[in-house]
Amino acid sequence: MTGLLQKLDAATLQLARAPDFSKPTRLQPVIDLARRVLQQSGGCAAIEERAEALEEAGVFEGSDWAQPAILVPSLSGQSLRGSDATLLVIEALSELRMLAVAKSRYQHSSLSAVAAKHFLTQVLALNLPMLFGSVGESERETQGRLALIPSLLLQHLAARIGFEHIIDELINEIWRILQQRPIQVDPVKQMITQISLCQANPEIDLGSSGQGANRLVSALFGPTQACHEDPGVDVYQQRLESMDTTALQYEATGFARAMHDTGLVSPYHAVLLKQVAQHGDQLLAEALGLSATGRDCLLCFRDLVHSIIDDCLFPETAQGIYGLALTLERGIFYQPPVAPALWRQLGLELAPWSRARLSAAFGDAVPHRARLMEGVLCMLGLPLGVGQGNNPTCQSARALSMWSYNDPDYLLQMVTWAARDDEIVMHFEGKPISSRESLSGVAQTLPLDLDPVSLLVVPHLDRIYAEMGRHCIGRDGDPHQWINPEFHGWWTGRGFRINVDVGTGHLHELESFYRHFYAHYHPGYNGNQPLIHPQPAGIAVTDSAARFIGWHAITIIRATVDPQGTTRVYF
Known part of the structure; x- marks a missing residue:
């Protein structure tokens, strides 16, 4: 392999020295030699070095792999299982780069060692069958x-990260994600499924690792005695x-306990639920795991709940089901517009564009x-x-979250406009802005990796948000001081403070901002007045090394003293 590595080093040097216009022609020899090295024993270690x-020579230049911070672990399997040799080699080179960063052999400008290790742990978890040698016939054939x-x-x-810790770290990561109670849990379910398959495969020896996975696996595939062996829904x-x-x-x-314990719902x-709905509301409340608040809401709106x-x-x-249970627990059905809006949602006729989007994402x-x-x-x-x-659509995601939290009937109206009419109209300083007539939004492509509501509503909101920004061109200062109240709602504060000079990006008037x-928010300085309505804010996101990554939209929910006596802002 020594000769191959010498050729690879020479080809890499030629690629690094090549001008931009000739790099594509110099890249292919590097890819071909890297492929041959990767097929050798010890080749991965050599590439890691x-x-x-x-990377500095330009192997990833002009591709998504040039920005490792935006790479998605769940997409790695497509490249690793594909028949495109170039794509496979680029993916392998990228992950070995991640490994070099994770082991602190490579100080990357946009990726920390912690983030790189986190990424690789998920890649390994999502590709456990390949890791343990369970390659299908289709992969061998293609x-x-x-x-x-x-x-x-x-x-x-796996050997470099610590083989025995992969499953355990993965389980810890799954629990960390689930504690946040995300709406989208398909990636988590995918990882749990992979763990379950490996546990059931007699050819795979996990050793002492993976013992903590049983609660997760059972929550999905066998929460109760009658389905503990995963018999299938018909049985x-x-x-x-x-x-x-x-x-x-x-x-x-049993189902309610597993659901509220993990945030996951078994098929x-x-x-x-359909069976117990025929046996009275007491059993239905048990299956949903409702408290007294949720039970009262169920009894008051039983026709609506049964129809859903x-x-x-x-x-x-x-x-x-989990969403329904928590919605009942919030008691928002008692708000006069919500129940009629949900009845409307049940009978909503979807526009062709909406049906096509849902079909493309969910089948x-x-x-x-x-x-x-x-x-x-x-x-x-x-x-x-x-x-x-x-996707760069944090403004739109924040709006959906704020409306759900604070103004649920307005959220339901937005969903209706987007899903039924394929258009949302909002007003900016008295002027109507149509999502259908607006130019492109912040996102360059239509996102598909979203929940069903975001899938339909976010493209409209994104275009409106960008159009509001275009209306602010030429104004001094941050455009969000005009956009936020118009975009999010009347309860958004009209006052605005920023501690960054928009033109230069430097910190500006910090003391005034702090005061x-x-x-406004600190209970010790505002007369102990709790925050009434959630408020939009922007933060600068950094990595663990305090390196600036970008701006992100958040919602300030409350500011209060935590159990340890520290005053915190919750967002």
Whole structure:
């Protein structure tokens, strides 16, 4: 392999010295030689040593891999399993670069060692079968000898990171994510599924690791005694039909406990819910795990709840059960506009564009209206769990979260406009702005890695937000002082303070900013007045090395003293 490495070093040097216009022609020899090295024993270690030189030479230039901070672990499997040799090699080089950063061999300008290790842990978790040698026939057929590269790569990554800690770290990461109660849990379910498959595979020896996965696996695939062996929804339905009330109550309690413990909902839960809905509201409340508040709300709006269960909650949309339970617990059905708005949502006719978007993201296994209702319930029940995906749409995601938290009927109206009319009209300083007539938004492409509500509403909000920004061109200062009140709602403060000079990016008038911030939010300086309405704010995001990453939109929920006596701002 020594000769190959010498050729690779020479080709890398030529690529580094080549002018920009000729780099593409110099890149292919580097890729070809790297592929041959990666197929050798010890090749991954050799590439890891050269990771910094390869990146500086321009191997990733002009591609998504040039920005490692935006890479998504769940997409790695497509490259590693594909038949495109160039794509496979680039992915392998990128992950070995991540490894060099994680082991502090390479001080990267935009990626910390902690972030790199976190990324690789997820990559390993999502590709456990390949790591343990369980390569399918399709990979062997399509990749041929290339199939050796992902296997050697993942084994090298696991050995360097600490093979025995991969599963345990993954489980800890899953629990960390679930504690935040996100709306989107498909990536978590995917990781749990991979762990479950590896546990069930007799050819894979996990050793003493992975013991903490049982709660996660059982929450998804067997929360109760009647489905603990994951028999399939049809078999489980037959078992339920033969149960008496006592047995059904036992099942209902088990499902509710698993759901509220993890934030995950098993597909079997949807089967149970439809069954117990026929046996009275007491069992239904047990299956949803409701407190006295939720039970009262269920009894007051039982027709609406039963219609939602009958029309929209299926094994494929089971996560909506958790959203429904938490929505009932919030008691927002008592707000006069909410229940009628949900009845409207149940019968909403979706525009062709909306149906196409939902189909592209989630398929056609269930009616699109049911998929959207699942998203609505999750957003109403988990207003702080809204995510923006891998998209620069934090302003729109924040708006959805704020409306769900503070103004749920307005959120439902936005969903109706976007899903039914394929248009949202908002006003900026008295002038109507149509999402259909606006130019492009902040996001350059239509995002698909979103929950159902965001999938339909965010593209409209993003275009309106960008159009409001265009209306502010030429004004001095940060445009958000005009955009925020118009975009988010009347309860957004009209006053505005910023501690950065927009023109230069330097800190500016810090003392004045601190005084105003404390006077508005700190309970010790504002007469102990709690925050009434959530307020939009912007923060500068840095990594663990205090390196600036970018600006991010947040919502200030409250400022109060924590149990340890420290005054904190919660957002």
